[in-house]
Structures are given as C-alpha cells and as structure tokens.
Amino acid sequence: MRGSVSLLLLLSGLPVSWATLGGLLEKLKPLEQTSLRCPDYSSYSYQRHPPFSTGRFELSYQRPDPACRKFNLTEVEETIVSMKETIKDPDLFRLFENCFPNTLDTAIAWKGSAQKGARGESQEDLTFITTGDINAMWLRDSANQLQSYKSLLKANTSSSSLASLFRGAINLQSRYILASPHCNAFHAPSEANLSANTPFSSSEDYVVPTPEASTVFECKYELDSLAAFLQLSYEYYAGTGDAVFFARHGTWAQAVENILNATTELLAGTYKPDGTVAISPYQFQRFTPTATETLANAGAGSPVAANTGLVRSAFRPSDDACTYQLFIPANMMFSRYLSLCADIMDTLPNNPNLTSTSHRMRALATNIRAGIEKHGRVNHRLHGRIYAYEVDGYGSHNTMDDANIPSLLSAPLSGYVARDDPIYQNTRRFVLSRDNPYFMTGPVINATGGPHVGPGMAWPMALIVRILTSDDDDEIVGSLRQLVASTDGLGLMHESVSTQSESNWTRQWFSWANGLFGQMVLDLRERKPHLLGLSYQ
Numbered sequence: 182m183r184g185s186v187s188l189l190l191l192l193s194g195l196p197v198s199w200a201t202l203g204g205l206l207e208k209l210k211p212l213e214q215t216s217l218r219c220p221d222y223s224s225y226s227y228q229r230h231p232p233f234s235t236g237r238f239e240l241s242y243q244r245p246d247p248a249c250r251k252f253n254l255t256e257v258e259e260t261i262v263s264m265k266e267t268i269k270d271p272d273l274f275r276l277f278e279n280c281f282p283n284t285l286d287t288a289i290a291w292k293g294s295a296q297k298g299a300r301g302e303s304q305e306d307l308t309f310i311t312t313g314d315i316n317a318m319w320l321r322d323s324a325n326q327l328q329s330y331k332s333l334l335k336a337n338t339s340s341s342s343l344a345s346l347f348r349g350a351i352n353l354q355s356r357y358i359l360a361s362p363h364c365n366a367f368h369a370p371s372e373a374n375l376s377a378n379t380p381f382s383s384s385e386d387y388v389v390p391t392p393e394a395s396t397v398f399e400c401k402y403e404l405d406s407l408a409a410f411l412q413l414s415y416e417y418y419a420g421t422g423d424a425v426f427f428a429r430h431g432t433w434a435q436a437v438e439n440i441l442n443a444t445t446e447l448l449a450g451t452y453k454p455d456g457t458v459a460i461s462p463y464q465f466q467r468f469t470p471t472a473t474e475t476l477a478n479a480g481a482g483s484p485v486a487a488n489t490g491l492v493r494s495a496f497r498p499s500d501d502a503c504t505y506q507l508f509i510p511a512n513m514m515f516s517r518y519l520s521l522c523a524d525i526m527d528t529l530p531n532n533p534n535l536t537s538t539s540h541r542m543r544a545l546a547t548n549i550r551a552g553i554e555k556h557g558r559v560n561h562r563l564h565g566r567i568y569a570y571e572v573d574g575y576g577s578h579n580t581m582d583d584a585n586i587p588s589l590l591s592a593p594l595s596g597y598v599a600r601d602d603p604i605y606q607n608t609r610r611f612v613l614s615r616d617n618p619y620f621m622t623g624p625v626i627n628a629t630g631g632p633h634v635g636p637g638m639a640w641p642m643a644l645i646v647r648i649l650t651s652d653d654d655d656e657i658v659g660s661l662r663q664l665v666a667s668t669d670g671l672g673l674m675h676e677s678v679s680t681q682s683e684s685n686w687t688r689q690w691f692s693w694a695n696g697l698f699g700q701m702v703l704d705l706r707e708r709k710p711h712l713l714g715l716s717y718q
C-alpha cells in the first residue's frame with residue numbers, strides 16, 4: 182500500500198502546489214475525463230498523496246481536491262484552520278485535517294429533497310450517506326457519521342447547512358424504518374436517481390419479516406440501528422431546538438411508533454407460559470461458512486428467557502450474530518435515547534395518540550433499564566461486578582467487549598451510565614485487560630477488536646472510545662500516540678490494524694471511524710486542551 186505509486190504521486194515529483202496540481206489535472210481532463218478529475222476515493226485513499234506531514238510519520242494528505250468534495254461547510258473548514266493553532270504535533274494535525282471532514286468530503290453521496298410520496302413528504306430534505314467503501318446507508322453508521330459534527334450544529338433552514346444534512350438523514354431514516362424496521366442498511370432513495378443497486382434478494386438471505394426489496398441493502402436486525410435513529414433525532418433537537426421539524430409531516434412520529442411496535446414484540450421470550458414455542462418475530466439465515474453471519478435454531482437465534490425487560494437483538498453493531506440475544510450495550514443506548522426522544526414527542530402538537538406514544542417510550546426505557554441492572558450485571562472472578570456484553574436471561578452470559586459502538590466501553594457516551602460509576606469502572610478495567618477475549622495486544626497497537634475481522638486485529642475505533650471515556654492524561658496520551666503511529670502512512674483511521682504489523686490493516690475508507698477521530702479531538706480541545714500541545718513523535 183505504502184509503496185504504491187499513483188499518478189498524483191508521479192506528478193508530485195515536481196514541487197507543485199495543490200492549485201497547480203488542480204490545473205494540471207484540468208489539462209489532463211480530456212484524456213481521462215471525470216475519473217481523473219475526481220478519482221474513486223476507494224483507490225485514492227489506498228495511496229499516499231503529497232504534501233506529506235512534516236513529522237516522522239510523513240502522513241499523506243487525503244482530502245480530495247476541493248472540486249471533488251461532496252459537501253462543503255464553512256464551519257468545518259474554520260474548525261480545521263483553528264485547530265492548526267491548537268495542535269502542535271504535525272502528524273496529529275494531519276490526521277485531524279484528513280479525518281474530521283472525511284464524511285462531508287467523501288460520503289454524502291446525495292443531498293436533495295423528497296418527491297411528494299405515499300407517505301406525504303414533499304420538499305423535505307433527504308440525505309443519502311454511504312459508509313465510505315460500501316454504496317449503501319447504514320442506520321448506525323450514518324447517525325455516527327453526522328454525530329462527529331454535532332458540536333457545530335445550529336438552527337438553520339438553508340438546504341446547504343449542516344442542520345439540513347441532519348434533517349435529510351432523519352427523514353430518510355424515518356422512511357427506511359417505516360419500510361423495514363428490522364433492517365440495518367439501505368439503498369439510495371429513488372429521488373437520488375443514482376445508478377440502481379441490486380435489490381435485496383431472499384435467495385441469498387432468508388429473512389422474516391420479508392424486507393422491502395427495492396429499499397433494503399441488508400436486513401440484519403440490530404437493536405442499536407433503531408437506537409441510532411433516536412440518537413440522531415435527539416442530537417438534531419438538542420443542537421438546534423427545532424421541534425417544528427419533527428411535527429412537519431408526521432413521518433418521524435410514525436417511525437418512532439414503528440420502532441415501539443417492533444421492539445415491544447422483541448421483548449418476548451422463546452417459550453410461551455404453556456411451554457409451546459413462540460415464533461420469533463425476526464428470523465435470519467444466510468448460506469455461509471462464517472458462523473457469525475447466520476443465526477442458530479433455524480434463524481431464530483439461541484433461546485432467551487421471557488419477562489427480562491430486555492429487547493432482543495439478533496446482530497451486534499459489528500453486523501455479527503449475537504451469541505446471546507439480550508445484547509446489553511444496545512439496550513443501554515436504546516433505553517437512553519428512547520427517554521430523551523420522549524421529550525421531542527411531547528413537543529408535537531397535542532394529540533392523544535402522541536401523548537400515549539411518549540408514555541410508551543418512557544415506560545419501555547424504564548423497563549429496559551431495570552432489565553439491564555437485573556440481568557446484565559455479573560460477577561467476574563477478577564474484576565468484580567461488571568456489565569456482561571450479552572445475556573440470555575437464564576443465567577448464561579458472554580463477558581467480552583467488541584470495538585464497535587455501542588460497546589460496554591462506550592456506555593457513558595450515550596449518558597446511560599456515569600464515567601465514574603463503580604460498575605462501569607470495573608467493566609472498563611475488564612474490557613481493557615487481557616481477560617477480555619477480544620482485547621488485542623502487540624508492538625503496534627493495543628485495543629479491542631472483535632470477531633468481525635478476527636483475533637490479532639485491533640480496532641482504532643476502540644482506542645478512540647478509550648480516549649473519549651478517560652480522564653487520565655497518561656492513558657489519553659498513550660492512546661493518541663498509538664493512533665498517530667498506526668495508519669501505515671495513509672493518515673486515515675483504518676477499521677482494524679494488526680497488533681504486529683502496521684501494514685496489515687482492513688478498510689482504507691471507513692468514514693465513521695474517521696469522523697469519530699475528529700470528534701474525539703474536538704472533545705479533547707474542550708476537556709484537555711494541553712494534551713493537544715504535546716508531541717506525539
């Protein structure tokens with residue numbers, strides 16, 4: 182990767198500025214048309230581009246040419262300029278400069294407005310955000326991709342504003358959830374007129390209930406995807422105070438109702454009181470050699486006890502199957518954002534059904550919390566009382582953590598638990614020790630990974646969460662040092678990095694992790710600005 186020679190690299194043999202380079206590319210345009218003008222970012226992010234940062238890691242400049250950026254926001258450019266004053270280490274600054282704008286630069290695949298459709302939206306913003314290297318919108322990724330800009334959010338009615346990007350994503354997610362609430366990833370809306378994607382095919386994945394084929398890219402039911410919609414909604418509301426938006430067409434309230442209906446069904450246990458088997462409201466089977474890509478028991482998953490108060494999740498935020506379906510981190514996140522979004526529901530024009538909806542939201546949130554505290558805590562022989570990653574309500578539990586958010590490590594980020602809570606602190610010590618079966622160590626990077634990429638591969642995302650949940654300067658500096666030193670010269674966050682070799686990594690273009698890195702640096706500027714003045718060489 183590091184040694185591969187791109188055309189841009191060849192051109193850069195000359196001491197040319199970016200403007201000159203743009204000019205050169207302009208002249209070359211007739212040769213290679215738009216592919217050269219705006220190279221495919223999957224290959225672009227796989228290669229190094231000048232000017233390199235002046236620290237010892239000589240990190241690539243990875244922002245696309247301005248003309249190729251997908252969305253421009255003055256406030257993001259201003260943040261980058263002001264951060265240059267704050268961050269003294271040239272390699273750390275380069276990482277921030279590349280990562281923070283990455284979602285805007287590369288992943289806003291389409292921004293427009295809705296046609297008046299069956300569900301009544303018209304002239305509403307729509308934002309289609311890809312994960313980066315996959316041409317589909319994940320509920321979880323897109324909520325997190327926008328979350329990285331939440332500290333810049335202000336009320337703004339302009340369709341070229343950050344607020345409008347959030348509105349567009351909330352509207353599109355509402356549409357997706359109304360179509361297929363059990364699915365995790367979706368195609369571009371028809372309004373985008375992007376080249377057609379292959380519709381969801383039941384011959385590849387057997388899924389109950391049957392997904393809406395033209396809308397759905399993949400249909401793994403993950404509780405945190407629904408929580409992500411609520412998170413995105415709440416962040417928009419908290420950042421702008423714009424309650425009117427949620428009332429405008431009724432689709433948001435309907436989507437919330439659909440979430441309540443789907444998750445209430447998924448409170449059920451595997452057996453009915455009379456001992457007969459309750460048909461699982463969601464089933465999934467894929468024909469695959471990978472155990473974590475399909476569900477046991479003919480697509481229903483392992484049995485779960487009744488009356489735990491916990492909502493089942495078939496898959497984790499890594500898109501891997503749950504071992505036990507009472508997945509604690511997603512229940513924490515869901516409980517938290519359900520109760521926060523009940524406040525939005527309360528602001529909608531007075532309607533007896535909505536009032537009862539906000540009651541349902543608060544009641545479900547309260548019951549889930551009680552279920553977590555009753556069934557989700559276990560005793561670890563070395564670390565004491567900790568939260569389990571997954572339980573089944575019968576007493577079986579899985580003590581591990583995975584890098585993907587929501588994780589146990591990330592629990593305070595939603596506000597579910599305080600950072601200094603003793604059970605969280607025990608859990609955190611466990612997660613960051615070799616007692617966690619997915620904590621990876623080695624000379625390159627020490628962090629949690631997961632079964633998605635497998636043992637030996639640590640995830641930078643988990644190191645970022647470690648920083649976001651730490652108050653300890655040494656821990657933060659040690660983690661930042663690892664992040665700066667493990668990008669293989671490419672200057673972007675990878676999905677995973679081998680603990681043994683910096684050049685063994687996965688995914689060159691992972692917009693969520695890039696955004697999260699930027700968000701973490703902004704958080705440090707608030708909490709620990711002195712750490713941004715240090716050297717990470």
Ligand SMILES: *[C@@H]1O[C@H](CO)[C@@H](O)[C@H](O)[C@H]1NC(C)=O
Pocket residue numbers: 247248249250251252253
């Ligand atoms: C972003 O700004 C550049 C000029 O700096 C422009 O060429 C480009 O078209 C803009 N992108 C969008 C999506 O408007």
Ligand SMILES: *[C@@H]1O[C@H](CO)[C@@H](O)[C@H](O)[C@H]1NC(C)=O
Pocket residue numbers: 254255335337338339341342343
């Ligand atoms: C609203 O957003 C647009 C586009 O980003 C920006 O030009 C304008 O200044 C913003 N308005 C306010 C009041 O911040």
Ligand SMILES: *[C@@H]1O[C@H](CO)[C@@H](O)[C@H](O)[C@H]1NC(C)=O
Pocket residue numbers: 374
């Ligand atoms: C959609 O794209 C097709 C093919 O590029 C084009 O013929 C058609 O006019 C477009 N429709 C709209 C509504 O833009």
Ligand SMILES: *[C@@H]1O[C@H](CO)[C@@H](O)[C@H](O)[C@H]1NC(C)=O
Pocket residue numbers: 435436438439442
């Ligand atoms: C939710 O369930 C109720 C009761 O079964 C039903 O009346 C309502 O239409 C459902 N809501 C949605 C959005 O499907």
Ligand SMILES: *[C@@H]1O[C@H](CO)[C@@H](O)[C@H](O)[C@H]1NC(C)=O
Pocket residue numbers: 532533534
């Ligand atoms: C409340 O919901 C019921 C059934 O879903 C519907 O018939 C009724 O019109 C709704 N009431 C209001 C005020 O929207």
Ligand SMILES: *[C@@H]1O[C@H](CO)[C@@H](O)[C@H](O)[C@H]1NC(C)=O
Pocket residue numbers: 622623624625626627663
């Ligand atoms: C990871 O932790 C081990 C101790 O367990 C230490 O020797 C090693 O230097 C650490 N690696 C990094 C990259 O900090």
Ligand SMILES: *[C@@H]1O[C@H](CO)[C@@H](O)[C@H](O)[C@H]1NC(C)=O
Pocket residue numbers: 636637638679685
């Ligand atoms: C990368 O590391 C993983 C985990 O140790 C290993 O399985 C894989 O073979 C390595 N890949 C390369 C290309 O070295």
